[in-house]
Amino acid sequence: MLNDTLARITGPDREIGRRVTAYLDTLTKPPGSLGQLEALAVELAAMTGEDFPRVTPPGVLVFAADHGVAAEGVSAFPQEVTAQMVANFAGGGAAINVFARQIGARLEVIDVGVATKLVVPDVVHEKVRPATANFIDADAMTRDEAVQAIEVGIRAASRAVDAGCRCLIVGEMGIANTTASSAVLAVLSGEPVAGLVGPGTGIETSRLAHKRAVIERAIAARRPQADDPMEVLAKLGGLEIAAMAGAYLGAAARRVPVLVDGFIATVAALVACRLCPAARSFMIFGHRSCEPGHDIALAVLDAKPLLDLALRLGEGTGAALAFPLLEAATRMLVEMATFASAGVVSGEPGE
Ligand SMILES: Cc1cc2ncn([C@H]3O[C@H](COP(=O)(O)O)[C@@H](O)[C@H]3O)c2cc1C
Numbered sequence: 001m002l003n004d005t006l007a008r009i010t011g012p013d014r015e016i017g018r019r020v021t022a023y024l025d026t027l028t029k030p031p032g033s034l035g036q037l038e039a040l041a042v043e044l045a046a047m048t049g050e051d052f053p054r055v056t057p058p059g060v061l062v063f064a065a066d067h068g069v070a071a072e073g074v075s076a077f078p079q080e081v082t083a084q085m086v087a088n089f090a091g092g093g094a095a096i097n098v099f100a101r102q103i104g105a106r107l108e109v110i111d112v113g114v115a116t117k118l119v120v121p122d123v124v125h126e127k128v129r130p131a132t133a134n135f136i137d138a139d140a141m142t143r144d145e146a147v148q149a150i151e152v153g154i155r156a157a158s159r160a161v162d163a164g165c166r167c168l169i170v171g172e173m174g175i176a177n178t179t180a181s182s183a184v185l186a187v188l189s190g191e192p193v194a195g196l197v198g199p200g201t202g203i204e205t206s207r208l209a210h211k212r213a214v215i216e217r218a219i220a221a222r223r224p225q226a227d228d229p230m231e232v233l234a235k236l237g238g239l240e241i242a243a244m245a246g247a248y249l250g251a252a253a254r255r256v257p258v259l260v261d262g263f264i265a266t267v268a269a270l271v272a273c274r275l276c277p278a279a280r281s282f283m284i285f286g287h288r289s290c291e292p293g294h295d296i297a298l299a300v301l302d303a304k305p306l307l308d309l310a311l312r313l314g315e316g317t318g319a320a321l322a323f324p325l326l327e328a329a330t331r332m333l334v335e336m337a338t339f340a341s342a343g344v345v346s347g348e349p350g351e
């Protein structure tokens with residue numbers, strides 16, 4: 001299924017992009033005056049292949065999984081918080097539930113590798129294995145498990161698109177996943193761990209040095225090939241990170257835009273783009289997280305995030321908050337009058 005999905009991903013429709021660029025200049029505003037919103041409208045049209053793209057309703061997918069490396073004390077919170085937060089998502093009380101309701105999103109929570117058996121209603125059970133191995137001692141997962149987790153993400157994206165979702169927001173929950181993401185990013189970017197490791201849930205400075213040492217030891221022990229993204233993901237990644245990468249690929253194969261969230265989500269996006277560079281043109285980046293590695297991941301992907309709100313949560317929250325900008329871009333195309341239809345005199349063409 002992964003190979004079929006990869007084969008179906010093609011680039012954006014640049015012809016429609018050019019048409020929408022020209023149409024924008026017929027709308028009742030000085031050309032280019034809606035700035036980045038105009039660029040978003042063009043991108044969305046080129047992604048979807050539609051002159052008047054739609055992004056509503058959006059779909060939020062939250063993938064949850066645990067990390068063996070949590071045993072090294074790299075997070076400010078204990079591992080059981082992952083399962084407890086999954087119950088909170090199901091009960092509608094987490095931050096992502098609030099923002100998903102605000103934007104009228106379909107929300108699905110998927111257990112792709114929580115350590116304990118969950119008896120929570122309304123959670124999709126797709127556990128590939130209960131937590132990854134502690135990657136200090138062993139590969140986080142096998143290559144086959146990484147592929148399985150990616151396919152969980154592809155299936156989730158397909159369910160959302162089949163249910164009518166026109167834009168996907170992909171979030172995660174997994175205690176210690178900033179450690180796994182930092183390790184993956186260090187290898188894929190070639191940047192030193194010291195410059196990209198951060199406090200995650202809020203560990204203090206002394207523990208940050210320990211977190212950095214854990215990641216450096218793991219990379220030295222696992223020795224993944226940087227040009228083999230599947231190997232990097234299997235040796236140092238996480239099941240939810242793999243599933244997120246799969247969801248981006250699944251969305252791109254259906255020509256559905258994805259709004260990428262913060263640090264972990266952007267590392268997953270980098271994995272997806274290394275597996276299939278054409279997937280990049282279906283991604284819009286929602287916000288800039290406080291986690292220091294996020295700037296590095298964004299730079300590697302040549303991505304400019306829409307918002308900068310000092311968020312450091314994950315779950316898809318920053319992407320959900322950026323969604324109204326996408327909706328505004330698409331409504332601008334549909335609802336604005338043209339100079340001709342409104343009887344407004346257009347100006348002199350500028351530079
Ligand atoms: C209550 C709570 C809710 C969260 N929602 C997202 N995260 C975020 O924090 C975790 C990553 O940080 P670290 O690597 O330091 O563990 C992930 O679960 C991420 O989604 C949360 C963390 C907590 C504690």
Ligand SMILES: O=C(O)c1cccnc1
Nearest residue numbers: 262263264289312313314
């Ligand atoms: O940016 C993120 O995704 C993030 C940052 C800190 C903790 N959890 C998630």
